[in-house]
Amino acid sequence: MSSNQNQGGCSSGSCSSCGGDNAQQPPVHPVDNDQKMRERMGQVKHKLLVFSGKGGVGKSSVAVNLAVDLQQKGYRVGLLDVDVHGPSVPTLLGLERKQAGATEGAMIPVMYKNLKVISIGFLMEDPDSPVIWRGPLKMGVIKQFLEDVHWGELDFLIIDAPPGTGDEPLSVAQLVTDAKAVVVTTPQKVSTADVRKSINFCHKVNMPILGVVENMSGMILPNGEKMDIFGAGGGKSMAAQMNVPFITELPIDPEAAKHADLGKPFVDNLPESPLTKAFAAVTETAAKLEPR
Numbered sequence: 001m002s003s004n005q006n007q008g009g010c011s012s013g014s015c016s017s018c019g020g021d022n023a024q025q026p027p028v029h030p031v032d033n034d035q036k037m038r039e040r041m042g043q044v045k046h047k048l049l050v051f052s053g054k055g056g057v058g059k060s061s062v063a064v065n066l067a068v069d070l071q072q073k074g075y076r077v078g079l080l081d082v083d084v085h086g087p088s089v090p091t092l093l094g095l096e097r098k099q100a101g102a103t104e105g106a107m108i109p110v111m112y113k114n115l116k117v118i119s120i121g122f123l124m125e126d127p128d129s130p131v132i133w134r135g136p137l138k139m140g141v142i143k144q145f146l147e148d149v150h151w152g153e154l155d156f157l158i159i160d161a162p163p164g165t166g167d168e169p170l171s172v173a174q175l176v177t178d179a180k181a182v183v184v185t186t187p188q189k190v191s192t193a194d195v196r197k198s199i200n201f202c203h204k205v206n207m208p209i210l211g212v213v214e215n216m217s218g219m220i221l222p223n224g225e226k227m228d229i230f231g232a233g234g235g236k237s238m239a240a241q242m243n244v245p246f247i248t249e250l251p252i253d254p255e256a257a258k259h260a261d262l263g264k265p266f267v268d269n270l271p272e273s274p275l276t277k278a279f280a281a282v283t284e285t286a287a288k289l290e291p292r
Helices: 034-041 058-074 135-147 167-177 189-206 236-239 255-261 274-287
Strands: 044-051 077-081 101-103 106-108 111-113 115-119 155-162 181-184 209-214 246-249
Touching: 034 044, 034 135, 044 058, 044 167, 058 077, 058 115, 058 155, 058 181, 058 274, 135 167, 181 189, 181 236, 189 209, 189 236, 209 236, 209 274, 236 246, 246 274
Parallel strands: 044 155, 044 181, 077 115, 077 155, 181 209, 209 246
Antiparallel strands: 101 106, 111 115
């Protein structure tokens, strides 16, 4: 990899696909050393890929709050951010200054309470430097996040992917063959038109769809009325047309947006918010996979 492709060095020597001189080495091909992958992922009961064909729909917020809510309910949970170019999980959890550790050849996740978290953001020396990588390098680092991180035994691994149906979700589909998808959209046609492609992507790679979440579905005003800023029902209608499960509509809460900038997930800080109450359906849907 040329020098202009390695913007922003990696601060951990345990990740051979990113940072420093190690970035010049080709990533391990997914068919190599797959025994280690099977052993590591065999300790994880359920893998959920949260993604969308459209950017700006709030999928990272859904992924973060799902992971936090499941952990609060006593499940053993990991959160993996595979958005290589724009990792937002560290910011949403207030972990921007944290760095992943390493021991005996394994990466140690950063902790948010009892939630294990890994992101490329924890490995970069300069958070403002862009990561300029082609597909094979991205697949290589995602593979290492799956097999070289000391996840331990988990009930759930929540995987937050960037928008689209490109390298990152495809890598997850190829490497984690038992993953299920949570597809996020907003109500507008400009969003659902792209999210339809996400659903068809799941069909093509044989990834079961846990359900569709319609985010930013109106805003609850102080007087209790609902204002449909971006419309409402588009995601639910799309799910019905495409014959996939629909989970819930999530309203906009300006306070949740403020808390997100402060690194405070709304499920952890705004228990009475209409957003938090509606989000319970997302957590309940996931929890049905691992009943108590």
